[in-house]
Amino acid sequence: MELFGIFIAAAVINNFVLIQFLGICPFVGVSGKLSSAVSMGMAVTFVMTMASMVTFLIQHYILIPAGIGFLQTVAFILVIASLVQFVEMVIKKVSTGLYRALGIFLPLITTNCAIMGLCLFAVMKDYSFIQTLIFAIGAGAGFTLALVLMAGIREELELADVPETLQGAGITMIVAGILALGFMGFAGMKF
Amino acid sequence: MAKKQVSIGNEFVKGLWDQNPVLRALLGLCPVLAVTTSAVNGLGMGLATTFVLVCASLIISLARKLIPAQVRIASFIVVIATFVTIVDLTMKAKFPALSKSLGAFIPLIVVNCLILGRQEAFASKNNPFRSLVDALGMGAGFAATLTVLGGIRELLGNRTVFGVQILPDVWEPWIVMILPAGAFLTLGLMLGAANLISRRRERIAVRMARAAALNERTV
């Protein structure tokens, strides 16, 4: 039940994109088309899960025992960057279909603050390994949810007569604002 | 180098409007939205980011000929992360209140695509002086945008700007402005306004050019 709470909190209550403002760049950049939104969401969820596990181990078995907590930022960003490259290589070898679906999004993920933010938050909240894992999956699901909703809306808006000055990023921000208002309904949710 | 060089002044000014990282290039939006609940927070975040950007640009353009292309990104990231950590530790030590209200978004400067983007696009290809000016311009544009956004949100949401009360007590604060939804809506409208202004400017520029051409002909 506690793990379910962590999942729901990460996915909707404190939605990474709409409430915590993490991963806004891909949110604006990749939400134009539904198909790419789904792929991006999957790629981010996958990397988040991997990165959260690796950074958990680094934090608790290297940085803390060695007393070099101040190297956290440097260590985490290096781990995430090399992890993304590694995942890209593995996927390329294992499955061309998967690579075609996710491949082009992987390099974009290195500077996706959602990944880095997730790893930092998991450490700040002092989560255990399992909790960190669930937190990562929940955050990834929330990211995907926001991205897919936004992509559906933006495809619909292609037919709309949106004022020229607001087209693109402007209307995306306004839709995100209204979505954030809607997500406020989940505030304080407890099971 | 046969390429025509842009003047140093323009190298600085372009970051303020034409290539404004937030309003025109949509870079580094996460901190833009997250920490701009007040003008002070916006300015603090803007200055911290500028510091990292300037230092990283300077170091990287100095070392640009020593770093092999293959490990370029990795080296950039380490340099950036180092300066981010310096900012983080300094703020924790000397400005604990600001550090607390900016929270995790200080370490997250490391993934601000603006910084890595400038290294990739500018500092690794230009001399230190030019890179410094470019970084200062971009940083100033970033900080100014954050301060304005923070100021608008603080004014409507809390009646104050930089902690000084501006609106009278009868004004009921719009709490939504300091909530996530207010951040998105305000930035959305700001982007719209920026588009409007730059289109006006373009139109005026076109008209001026046409007038000038006409003038020449009549003379």
Next chain:
Amino acid sequence: MATESSKTSVLGGVDEGHLDLVTSPHSHFGWSTGRIMWTVSAALVPCVATAVWFFGFGVLATIAGAILGAAGTEWLVGRLNRRAETIPDGSAILTGLLLGLVVPPGFSPFMAFIGGVVAVGIGKIAFGGLGDNIFNPALVGRAFLQASFPAQMTDWSHATSRVDAISQATPLGLYKFGDPSQFAGDIATQKLLLGEVGGCIGATSSTAILIGAAILLITRIAHWQIMASMILGGLVFGGIFHVSGIGPSPLFHVLAGGFLFGAVFMATDYVTSPNTPVGMWIYGGGIALLTILIRLFGGLPEGVMYAILLMNATVPLINRHTRPALFGAK
């Protein structure tokens, strides 16, 4: 300039062009937008009447503030962009009226005005005007007010009330934070049917709302599937939780708060709801489920507004997946 004037003519034809494109099921009745909007407004008259009866004439000031904000914004933007007059189609006035009916009695007319401006300005015009908006404009305005002025939006004490009980907390508020026994059994149902309870201006009297529902269904302006799926969903999901020992009776869920008002007047807005029958069932059921989850497990006593806004966001996806495949398409 040339492009702008051509746009004017498209809009001057009051959006039927858009409606035909987006929501083909509506094309079978040839009513103009104006006639639809005014009929919906007429269907709201019973709600306004009971509101005045229970809460006094003061509510009219609040409603007027909201209408002024909504219609004023529509008029001003139309003027600035030199577009054709869109006030007579009644949609902005209807948005204002709906917004005015879903705030507490005694709510400041000036704040209602702000809500109206946001509803039309951000909820509708930013998306390109009527027919292009993704979210229900009145609810965008209300969500903005709820987030901006949470204390005033949950203050039920300013009603100049005919009956004492209604200037207190809402039934849902009592259920969540107060003494649930005050709203149990047949008396509660009777009060809820009449509207003799605390709550938003136009949303307390179930009977008045149902009269409005009858008007909308007889004139075939609203789709019965959306109302039916939402109410049925409320009964079923509320019932499942009730049977497992969580929450009040399913009837209470449907009659209390803004559930019925939302089902009849907000969810059925034809621009922001799905356009296939299957989609409508998914949409209505989704709203009901989200509402009940927020009411039972969320921090707030009421969740209809959030549920409708969130399901509005899923409408493009629902339409996409329930649209019958085109002949010749894969």
Next chain:
Amino acid sequence: MKITLHMLATLIVVGMLSGGGLSLVNDWAEPFIEENQRRVRDEAIGFLVPGGAPEQAVDQDGLTAWRVRGEDGTLKGWVVRYAGTGFQDTIDLMVALDPDRQEIRGLKVLDDSETPGLGTWIRLSPDHQAALAGASDRYLEDAVGDAKNFPLQFFAYDEGEHLSAEGDLKVVKGKPREQLGPTEVQSITAATISSVAVVDIVNEAVLKLDTILAEQGGA
């Protein structure tokens, strides 16, 4: 081969410079950071139970408690620090108790992410602090009915009006001050959840301290 060596060397040099530089900065910053944390903590304790020196009595299961003794060694009170779930995120707070741990003498929220302008009324504002420091007595008298003065209810403003630390506190709505019982706390208007969260954390902290002290006493 040469390129590989060059790459490796670059990375090692960059890494070493970064690590070395950061450890220098860290050595400089760490005392300040610790000092800041200690100051925040000591100021809070000193504010809640004035005129004494804290000694740590318990540090177990996320709960920290201090005995505060006066100069002559008499026990002046207890301060308990505990955190729990709030509306958005964790609320970290300190509760002050009388020496016998039967009454609640104060409350200070150290960290929270509640809704600005609403749930944030759980915090002590500068006005509250001034009032409690004796700067304005009238304010204190008039204050308690107002939702914006939620935390003041936890302080003793008159003998015999302290909240009880025996038995769970309960949040009530819309009761006049005279009718409030010794375990009843008036909720913040429109922020019932934040109010309930604070009261729950206080209840749990008091109960947990009792349990831990009983175990220690028994062992």
